[in-house]
Amino acid sequence: MVQRIVKQIYEYFDHNYSEQMEKNIQQYIRENQQHKHGVHRYSLEQFGLNTDDVNEKFKDYC
Numbered sequence: 001m002v003q004r005i006v007k008q009i010y011e012y013f014d015h016n017y018s019e020q021m022e023k024n025i026q027q028y029i030r031e032n033q034q035h036k037h038g039v040h041r042y043s044l045e046q047f048g049l050n051t052d053d054v055n056e057k058f059k060d061y062c
Helices: 002-012 019-031 051-057
Strands: none
Touching: 002 019
């Protein structure tokens, strides 16, 4: 998926998308997997917040 998006961007700007570029992207994806260093989980409470307060503050955006 990432390769396809990068290729579309290159084509949009009329740049050459080479086989080497494809290999570089594949290598980067292999070496930089999501959650490679663990998963970070955060909660509102960690920041002194709660769901009701956040919902109230952002109600005009929902």
